[in-house]
Amino acid sequence: EKGYEVYEYSRRGMLADLRECLQAGQCHADDYMAYDGSTALVMSARKGSDAIVRELLAHGASHEVRTDDGSTMLHHAVSGGSAQCTQMILEAGVPVDEPNEDGVTPLILAAHYGHAEVAEVLCTAGAEINRCVDGWGTALDSAKGGVFQVLEKRGAQPSKDGKGQPLASAAERFNYGCFESGANAGALAPTKLMEAQPGAGAEESSAKPRVGDSVRLRHAKGGLLKEGDVGTVVEDDGSDCVPLKVRLGDAHDYYEYTELVVCSAPVELPPDADRATAEGTLRFAQAKLKLPPSALGSSGLSISPVGFGCHRLDDKEEHQA
Structure with a gap:
């Protein structure tokens, strides 16, 4: 498919091959787009690959792309943890406070991931430090490590409810747009008449599921899998940056491996289970x-x-x- 080489070289951090492909002029940096709206620039920003991001921008890659969850290029640069990538994306013209579809701004995301240098870049660029988002609070509520000091010295304030946000505490948040649903995460509604038990140590494990594993969501989020549903991993291209393909019944969807927990296969309950x-x-x-x-x-x-x-x-x- 046209442009796929550029996408793959960017995803894998192969700068020399990427440069040669772009200079040949047979395709544009934005020709290939993945299922979730990711382009070569999105993937490289998400990985924090400074040199790749610089090369793609120099060859006209669009910084205005939004992925399916509403995340801007800046969200992806922030999640990659590179202050240099973040600065380049800001200089390209991406607004510093543009939220994704969950209302999460890049600064709140940086605080959540504990990327202090990235948070410093965003604050210097004029990010709103006290913006409050339902279920997340302010950036200070989520702050980890050195981000707390970065925000505190700039006068950041916690939300009214502090870390007791209605959807999750800061320690429970795992990925943007995903929330721990409480102690009964994984329990099924009675009408499903199914029971799914987590595998041994599954709650604590962050190991990547393998093809063939039964999995459930670690945190509630939109998509095919709902709370308690147990799907099967059917495809993995081997890269931690590319989501896993998960099947549920005759349908499938894609999830980051960090969004999933390996669990036991679902077991049909007896007819009187209701x-x-x-x-x-x-x-x-x-x-x-x-x-x-x-x-x-x-x-x-x-x-x-x-x-x-x-x-x-x-x-x-x-x-x-």
């Missing part, structure tokens, strides 16, 4: 009340199922429910 059962009540007692089944008899309590996910707790001596 009703509470005695066995489920015992599990409820252990999980929620920290009360082993053997202790129920001496506790004076009686627990019985009354509906999906609901249990009646009675104090037999006090005759109170």
Whole structure:
């Protein structure tokens, strides 16, 4: 496909090959665009490849491209962590405070990733340091490492709720546009009649899933996979910068490997799974009340199922429910 060589050379950081291809004049830097709207310049900015970014801009690559999530070229440069790339993209004319579709500005993103030098460049360029975004707060709320000092010396303020943002605390945010949905992440709605259990150590692991692995979302986000859905990785080109292809049923979508957690394959629940059962009540007692089944008899309590996910707790001596 026309322009694919330029895209691949840029993605892989092959400067000499890229330069030779561009100088031959057989294609333009923007001829090839990936499924998510990424161009060669997007990929190189995302990787923090200063020399590649410089070469592409010199050959007319567009800095005005937005990827499917609404991210500007500056968002991608910021995520790459290179202050030099960020400066070049700013000088090309990308607005410093233009948000993506989630309302996240480049500075909030830099704070989230802990890129102090990048944050310094953005602040010097006039970034609004106290802009507050639902679920993210201000840049100071997300700040990690040296970014906190960069922002604090410029008078940055936390949001009204500080780090107690409604969707996630700063420590729970993993990737822009993605939020931890709470302790029950991965639990399915009753109507799906499926159960997905994370694999051993999956919550703590950041290892890249392999082709054939069952995966679920680490954080809630838009796309094919919803909370609790378990898909299968069906394609990986071997680069950490290119999303994995994940299949769910007859459909597929693409996800960064950091957005996924390896888990066990889904298991069909029995036909009566939409009703509470005695066995489920015992599990409820252990999980929620920290009360082993053997202790129920001496506790004076009686627990019985009354509906999906609901249990009646009675104090037999006090005759109170």
